[in-house]
Amino acid sequence: MDDGFQQNVERALADDQLRRNFAFAMGNFILKRKAVFSDPTETERLRTVGEAIKRRALARLPELLEALEAACTRNGIRVHWAETAAVANRMVLEIIESHAATRVAKGKSMVSEEMHLNAFLAGHDIEVVETDLGEFIIQLAGETPSHIIVPAIHKNKAQIATIFHDKIPGAPYTEEVAELNAIARRTLRRKFQEAGVGLSGVNFAVAETGTLCLVENEGNGRMCTTVPPVHIALMGIEKVVESLEDLPPLLRLLTGSATGQLVTTYVNLITSPRRPGEKDGPTEVHLVLLDNGRSRIYQDPQLRRTLQCVRCGTCLNHCPVYTRIGGHAYGCVYPGPIGSILTPQMEGLDKAGELPLASSLCGACEEVCPVKIPITGLLRRLRDEAVSDAPGGIVPGRGSRRSLSERLAWKAWAWLNTHPHLNAAATALLGVFGDYLPPAGPLERWMRYRVEPQFSAKSLRRRVKEEKVAHE
Amino acid sequence: MTSDSSKPARVYFFGTCLVDAVYPEAGVAAIRLIEREGVRVTFPPGQTCCGQPAYNSGFPEEARRVARHQIRTFPDDLPIVVPSGSCAGMMKHHYPALFAGDPELPAAQAFAARVVEWSEFMVATLGVAYEDRGEPIRVTWHSSCHALREMRVVEHSKALIRLLRNVELVELAREAECCGFGGTFSVKQPAISGAMVADKVDDIARTGAARVLSGDGGCLMNITGAAARRELPFEGQHLAEFIWERIHG
Numbered sequence: 001m002d003d004g005f006q007q008n009v010e011r012a013l014a015d016d017q018l019r020r021n022f023a024f025a026m027g028n029f030i031l032k033r034k035a036v037f038s039d040p041t042e043t044e045r046l047r048t049v050g051e052a053i054k055r056r057a058l059a060r061l062p063e064l065l066e067a068l069e070a071a072c073t074r075n076g077i078r079v080h081w082a083e084t085a086a087v088a089n090r091m092v093l094e095i096i097e098s099h100a101a102t103r104v105a106k107g108k109s110m111v112s113e114e115m116h117l118n119a120f121l122a123g124h125d126i127e128v129v130e131t132d133l134g135e136f137i138i139q140l141a142g143e144t145p146s147h148i149i150v151p152a153i154h155k156n157k158a159q160i161a162t163i164f165h166d167k168i169p170g171a172p173y174t175e176e177v178a179e180l181n182a183i184a185r186r187t188l189r190r191k192f193q194e195a196g197v198g199l200s201g202v203n204f205a206v207a208e209t210g211t212l213c214l215v216e217n218e219g220n221g222r223m224c225t226t227v228p229p230v231h232i233a234l235m236g237i238e239k240v241v242e243s244l245e246d247l248p249p250l251l252r253l254l255t256g257s258a259t260g261q262l263v264t265t266y267v268n269l270i271t272s273p274r275r276p277g278e279k280d281g282p283t284e285v286h287l288v289l290l291d292n293g294r295s296r297i298y299q300d301p302q303l304r305r306t307l308q309c310v311r312c313g314t315c316l317n318h319c320p321v322y323t324r325i326g327g328h329a330y331g332c333v334y335p336g337p338i339g340s341i342l343t344p345q346m347e348g349l350d351k352a353g354e355l356p357l358a359s360s361l362c363g364a365c366e367e368v369c370p371v372k373i374p375i376t377g378l379l380r381r382l383r384d385e386a387v388s389d390a391p392g393g394i395v396p397g398r399g400s401r402r403s404l405s406e407r408l409a410w411k412a413w414a415w416l417n418t419h420p421h422l423n424a425a426a427t428a429l430l431g432v433f434g435d436y437l438p439p440a441g442p443l444e445r446w447m448r449y450r451v452e453p454q455f456s457a458k459s460l461r462r463r464v465k466e467e468k469v470a471h472e
Numbered sequence: 473m474t475s476d477s478s479k480p481a482r483v484y485f486f487g488t489c490l491v492d493a494v495y496p497e498a499g500v501a502a503i504r505l506i507e508r509e510g511v512r513v514t515f516p517p518g519q520t521c522c523g524q525p526a527y528n529s530g531f532p533e534e535a536r537r538v539a540r541h542q543i544r545t546f547p548d549d550l551p552i553v554v555p556s557g558s559c560a561g562m563m564k565h566h567y568p569a570l571f572a573g574d575p576e577l578p579a580a581q582a583f584a585a586r587v588v589e590w591s592e593f594m595v596a597t598l599g600v601a602y603e604d605r606g607e608p609i610r611v612t613w614h615s616s617c618h619a620l621r622e623m624r625v626v627e628h629s630k631a632l633i634r635l636l637r638n639v640e641l642v643e644l645a646r647e648a649e650c651c652g653f654g655g656t657f658s659v660k661q662p663a664i665s666g667a668m669v670a671d672k673v674d675d676i677a678r679t680g681a682a683r684v685l686s687g688d689g690g691c692l693m694n695i696t697g698a699a700a701r702r703e704l705p706f707e708g709q710h711l712a713e714f715i716w717e718r719i720h721g
Contacts (some may be wrong), residue, residue, distance in 0.1 A: 006663070009661075009663050009664055010663055013663055013664070013667050320649050320650045320652070320668050321661075321664055321668075324664060324667045324668065324671075325664060325667075357657070357660050357661060358661055358664065359654070359657065360617070360650050360652060360653065360654025360657045360665070360668070361528055361617075361654055361657070362617035362621075362649075362650035362654065363617055363618075363621040363622070364617070364621075364648070364649070364650065366621075367621055377569075380527070380528060380530075383528070383529060383530035384530045384531075384532055385530075386530055387529075387530040387531070388530075401530075407531075410526050410529065410531040410534045411534060413525070413526060413534065413538075414526065414531075414534035414535075414537045414538055416520075417489075417520040417521045417523070417538040417541065418520070418537055418538060418540075418541040420517065420518040420519070420520060420545075423520045424517075427489075427492055427493045430493055431493070442656075442659035443659075445658075445659040445660075445662040446658060446659050446662070446697070448662050448663075448666060449662065449665070449666030449669060449670065449697075449698055449701065450669070450694065450697030450698045450700070450701050451697050451700040451701050452697075453494055453693055453697065454494065455493050455494055456493065456494060456495070456496045456497075458496060459492045459493055459496055460487045460491055460492040460495075460496035460499035460500065461487070461492055461515075461517055462496075463496050463499070463500050464487075464499075464500070464503070464515045464517070465517070467500065469485075469503055469513055469514075469515045
């Protein structure tokens, strides 16, 4: 991934249109969030509540998942457990095939991205149509989401107009937002009616009542979960919470952080398939619970905090790295700060070990995280894991970025910084010869964008000695 | 501005490795400004680096070794004044985590509790007042991320600038955004860091300020290095050095 990541970064940074699209969109998201979380004291209180709910739920995760299964089963929702993405894909396919369905209407689900479900189903001649507008756009363009919440945020109006015109038969070229919406709506209405199965994600699952909570703004999620005769909900196991009472603060945090809304246009609470006498709704509801490495992450109390995430995407919006390189440069399903801590834990440091390094540790993400995930601490932890030479550990690919030269360099650094006389001598040498250092290695990388550091001829230590500040 | 009653007779000064090698003038100014308030300053010559570079690079053992050296170099129960939000943040907020499970944890915690960032010390503890003798000047302020989010001392730093009546402070459009330094980040992810600092120097240039002030040498080195490379018409200076200059005309 290493060379790949650097190439992605350079390509993204060279794309002025992409950078303008991201800078503009993220700037708006930051302002919108600030407008709904305008009172710092109240926001802090709410974040503390959100953190406590998620940590409490995670502390009881195995028990809550069993309670969720029992409650769902009581309500008539069929629950399936999938340890890996491959298993989950097969489960979804089996359900679809058992109904002889060939068309699927799909609502937004990051877990399905994790499973690469669309490609898998396409390989089995199932037509999957993304119905979230952003997902619909990138599906037409043959791309992957560049953001957790707004997957087509890297596209501007003109680019979307071109995609619609090129990919939707009969669609005229228009940059009018209302017309673009109307085109998508007309196209998707038919797809909902034709679909034999509807797929959706889950924002929160309530263990106490067996309720699946799903928020959205377009109504397509409600269509996917009510129009087709079968609904399959996909969920990572960390999304379970204890009780209905947990939902109001979490929803407030999620929507406020994600889109700067007080409430989303649609809040769906799904507790059962169509009951006798009811006129609509699916006759079958399935819930697929995906592990995909989560139970491994769960074993470590510090790493477990990654699982608090509610997928609001606000850490992306506030990240100075994400807003410059965009989501695709990360080369994985979950980009941005959350992706940089989650991806290496799921896929391994051997594959994604560069991501924790793609951060200045500025802490902007942590400051806004609605459930207070200690992101910078987790980035540091993964940096430790990546170069660790101790055996064991639960993060795959641990130690895969070990390099003897780097280890020796830090050992030398530590030695120099525990031997003050040598340290002073080295600093004095920099003062004299600093200007003549060869522009190689780190210095060369520094000087790609800056002039060389101007080392002072006399160090502070020497000045202090000469100017008689008390030194003992 | 009022000072609290616990003005110490003597403090330690931890200069930081960057001020030592690149900005000694700022270190001397910070020390002189403390002494000017009638507080004696002790500069233990054995001090080196706070350990943050290794701590952020996956080498906590090496960071611990260097941190332990600082803890032993500042043995007396005195405030440790640090002219950097980042190094102060490392020592105040990360030493306890770094020594978790280590027999020296209590010593690390006691050390951490004594660490105070320079501008906070000047404002909250000493309650300084200054007579500005300089010519009118427009400046802007860059907050280091750790001064802003870990040490939370930016308001103190700006309060010091506002004491100077001939100084016009113009704030940056995106003051809370990282300049892209991030220690080893700047050389491990040069392209991203370069893009970040390019935007930062543009933001600074747009203020029309003759000088950008900061309380952190790392950010200053990054920002002035990028500005000089592009020949932008502003300079960078550590806040302490700026104040020392202003009150001496």
